[in-house]
Amino acid sequence: MSQRSRSLPRHALSLAIALTLVAPIAAAQDAAPAADAPASTDAKTLDALVVTAQRRVERAKDVPIALTTVDAEKLDVLGSGGGDIRFLSGRLPSLNIESSFGRAFPRFYIRGLGNTDFDLNASQPVSLVYDDVVQENPLLKGFPVFDVENVELLRGPQGTLFGRNTPAGVVKFESAKPTRELEGYGQVAYGTYGTINTEGAVGGPIGENWSARASVLFQRREEWVDNTNPNARTNPNLEGYDESAARVQLQYDGSDTFEALFNVHARHLNGTARLFRANIFKPGTNDLVDGFDPEKVSIDGRNQQTLDTFGAGARLSWELGNDLTLYSITGYETAESFSRGDIDGGVGAVFFQPSGPGFIPFAAESADGLPNHRQITQEFRLESNYAAPLNWQAGLFYFDEDITVDSFNYDTLFGAGARNGWAQQEQRNKAWAAYGSLDWKATDKLTLRGGLRYTQDEKDFTARVIEANVPFGAPVTGPIPATTDVDDVSWDASAVYAVTPDVNVYGRVAKGFRAPSIQGRLLFQAQPSLSIAAAEEVISYEAGVKADLWDKRARMGFSVFRYDVDDQQLNAVGGGTNQTILLNADQAHGQGFELDFDAYLTDNLMMTFGASYNDTEIDDATLAVAPCGGGCTVLDPANPDPARPGTVLIDGNPLPQAPKWVYNVTARYGLPVGDSGEFYVFTDWAYRSEVNFFLYEAAEFRGKALLEGGLRVGYGWNNGQYDLALFGRNILDEVQAVGGIDFNNLTGFINEPRIVGVEFKARF
Template sequence: MMIRFSATAAAVALGCYGMATSVHAANDMDSELDAIERIEVHAQRRPQDLHDVSVAVTLIDGEQLQQRQIKDAVELANLVPNFVASQAAAEGTTPAFTLRGVGMFDYNTSTVSPIAIYSDEVVSGGANFMTGQLFDLERVEVLRGPQGTLFGRNTTGGAILLRSRLPEYEFGGYVRASAAEQQSYRIQGAVNAPLTDTTAARFAFNWQDYQYSMNNLFPGASGGGMEQASFRLLVSSEWQQWSVLWRLHSEHWTGQPKPVYSAGVFRNLETGEWCSPAEVGSRHCVDNFGFSVPSDDFWTTSANTQHKRNRTDSWGTSLQLERELSAALSLKSITAYKSFNRFHSWDADGPGQFIEGVLGSDNDFFSQELTLFWQQPERFWTAGLFYLNERLEQNNELDLFRDFRAVPALADVPATFIYHNQLRNEAMAAYAQLEQQLSPDWQLVAGLRLTDEQTRYHANADLDTVAFYLADLWDLGGKVADTELSGKLALLQRLNPRHSLYYSYSRGYKSGGYNAGFSTSPEEAADSSYDPEYLDAWELGSRWRSSDASLLWDLALFYYQYRDQQSFVNISTGTAPYHVLKNAGDGRVLGLESDWRYRPLVATELMLSLGYIPKAKLGEYREGDILVSGTRLPFTPEWTLAASFTHQQQLAGQTLDWQLGVRYQSAIYFDQYEDPYARQQGYALWHGRLGWQATPDLELALWGKNLFNQRYAELKFDSVAALGAYTQLRGEARQLGLEVRYQF
């Protein structure tokens, strides 16, 4: 076990305290605070005023999610500064989140993201559990920056807190139905019912069926689409001094993956002359096999996906128990179990059969957490114990150059690797945080978490060729274990009742593990373990609101130092795809975030969110002839901006609700090399909505996404060695829709 807390951070924090002077008496502070709007967050595991927490938080109202047609956690990136999200290998696979430059892009389901999702306080776990539909939520809180004390397991990047709408003791509910372009249909709703004087239930559901924007010209294939059905049942009760919340949820997905766009790079195949980055994706460029794209239309492709399928089934349950042991002491227990099963077949080469495969997952998860809350006159303690046990079985395939099996001269080239991997992750942690009032204007926050985590793995692969079938090409096992400290030290300063500052140092930690990916040799499989990474984060934050609360302004400045940073590296020198997750030295990230919310009139609101990361450098990784050092972190734009305008007006006794907004991000690289062919230029996506409140219970709305039909890629991947092309997943085209909402 190693302790690496920064003495410099502690000295700076104590120095700031020593220089401070009180500017307001306690009674004046309290009286003015009572007159100011309270914005409640759960960033420290309990409801608090936003001005009382030393964490950068983005709040998103549940109604806002529904009006914006935000369907999953990937689309949350449109609402949060310095947040980028993408599907690693099309929808239905594991998503990739990057927050403030901290993230993990990997196709592999064994990878754990440094950004965790907490659904009603239950941690997401492995990569498979990061997907899910957003519906009937009270709110979402995105905690930006390492959460190394109160939120368990690998949250070096941040945490996304999803809070469901809880049962109420009054019958009611709603139904929303939407139809849009690309054969998109959605129905969602909820029913709330009191069962007894002390027990209530809420049943919520979400169903949607949609097609992607891609037009696939391959014979017998389609542009892909997905049907998703989800439900959630919550039952709350007061029982013998206990508050009980039981949760049951399930999701079922079926569909066909979005077809890829295979963009050849050669202007002249015989001479090997390359097209420019701007030309790649046009019909002027061909791949290794002479294929060019079938059309200059951005959303037209040719991909043999006619037999590709996705089927995902998952369910889970949790039990939350709370009890007040005394007037100052309370206990909370959260027990959770989740099960996940997925079959996803994919195509990465367009019209040929050169790089294809299957992702198969069977995943089980159990967690138990006990938390004690202790309120004292000048301090508040939070302490707890956390346990997690997760099992993953992978049944994957990597099918290489199948088209060559019919060519006698090339029949020894094709190979199919069949993987049977088993991983079991076990984590235990003890944590404590103290919030100590030092004076009427100053508060100290100090937290510590001790985590013991281990991953046991068994990796096995068979090889199928035209000439032979070789069982157990490799069969190996091992364990990766580490015990580490993480935590936080912060000072919160109240300059006046409307303005607070916080000075924070956090230490994040992400455990090591085994990358059970698409290895093609025993040597690659044996070299797939990786060590923990560490992140030291310094942050200065400011929260200010005007005297009438019409203007709110939050500002955060941060500086990160990575050590042994885990990095996904695409080694593109061989003909077979080879991806590794390795520790890449000491990275650096520097940036700021600024959020404004202005309400000049009761019926009008303007919002502006700005993110800026001028420095985001990767550490050094060396593997043979491959050297990566000092390049910009992938999926990390220098600028992000989100702005929106909302206005309500009365017309003939009825309400019109106008909304218009935009989300902009500057250029990003999709890999670690700063490859100009794997670069997405900056782009802006506009959205809008016009709602008509016909009656107090009935609303009709017209909505639109990507209003100006912006062309952009969600992913560009270097497949030049194997295909002479860059494999792309292209973003969705403009979509207009109608929605009806009825409340009862």
């Protein structure tokens, strides 16, 4: 597509697509059976949506939280092009996911709350929970999505039942579990750029009291970007990867009072790090430069990335009698990584020709590594299952993380890429919590809920410069220590009222908490010092309605919300040097709404629609940060404080990577063929409006609205046992900047390319 066609108003285009697909709703509503007419026994209806958002199995309609689920079929479709966990971005209301590390390090944002920090010790306000085990380090949060039963997105503070840094919400994954019947599947896909996406699973009984399930994944993409620099030391081609992952589960169910599920999982990633591209923005605008070619780049630094993770878990449960169940959840996770990239995104420097593309003030090539990481978690939870109106949960949680982070600098121009700087951070984080939650069915229609959680969090941190850095001049120094020790009480209170058997309304107020953060990227400071952000707290107010419609042929969830954050933890990333500076905003605010709608428009046509509006604002009249080191058009006012020359005020700016609008639509049409076959078409679309890349506003560093679509045309036979399909991801071939490097030139990185391919899947 031409650059001009890509600049169409994405907001309007996404609405047009949504309205095209939603238009049949009116006709379907008119055709819905009258209230006193019997429903057709042949009409397709939606199964009751069951979730575990409150740590117990419930109908989603009864849960007083704005939530969205994604089932296994939709996950398969969205991931068919070999995408990583970022394929969920924009596919659920109020969810954005981005990364300056590529596949290794996703950053999540819910309702605009997130963290742009690229440090391997970064803390995020969105918690990711995989099979009941929190994944705290950002590298753990990128574990591939395969053989997953469902995903639940829980919006708003979840600080009572999920206690590790959840002021924005939780993304909860549940793996497919072993069964007592032999079953499994195999799937292979091949597409553009030699993309291979293969996965499979097999499970079943392995004795009278045991069952097991083994799942594997392999993904590969060839290097599809040519490095046009004839003098490049390495990486003549870029953006390829090989990724593999596996999960083995063993389940014991041979007792009426005891069950156990054991889980071992691992991941290996080898490829190129995120590809930064120098001066891709037209000065004064966020347009890509004329003639921009996503399949070409010119860099002189090395680009490589490796990541290995391993984990194990045990979920045990005992029926204690008197309608009580005790759960024990044990988790162990570890990660090791190394990621090196050309930060300036170009060749040479203004004083070292040849140089380009565009103005390169000086070369920057750096790496981050995680040579040591270990996380241990343990939770005990006691749950009542009374037939009485009052039920409760209570538990204890323990978290212990030990992490070492290496930061390296390299001499690109004069040292043939030799290392000329090395700094190290070490942190031990211990936390424990006690919590309780009550559910009271006050009347046949009204249910009240409330919970409390006490958390104590302690960090012991040191940072040092082991090898002096040139040219920034960071001397050998350290260790520089820091300690934080805080406690907090989080809580929530809610009510659900059944207006009719099919319509519930709810209200909720909740308080969330994020522990203090410490950073020590000393390598790029002439006078090394630590950066510490105090704990943040958020109060959220939410109300909504959840309903089954049209004799359960449709369901809808709608919520409105407002949140206020005290001491919002923010990160001033980059600037004239490659630094990360932690700071606290006095306050930040967000408000908006979310809509989820699923419906059988006809027996053959299934449609989902999601929408969200998030209006965020930084509220701190004196908060100032350093803008880009040069080249960008800063839109914020200069800071009048003479003690901080060159900084700008960011009061009133939206939070970074917080789109105001998110829309997503899927539609699946199936046409029966013969007795056991089906021809189907599945399309999906996701839109997010403009986003600020950084805390300050600059004309160049504001990502344009992004609209991406997928299409799948397939044939299934033998009652779904076999499936053959053609698929496309990013079918409009959108090319947009999705992030920038806050440095000394207009460097950015772009979205994933269009992938077209074929896929075969067999089940047994």
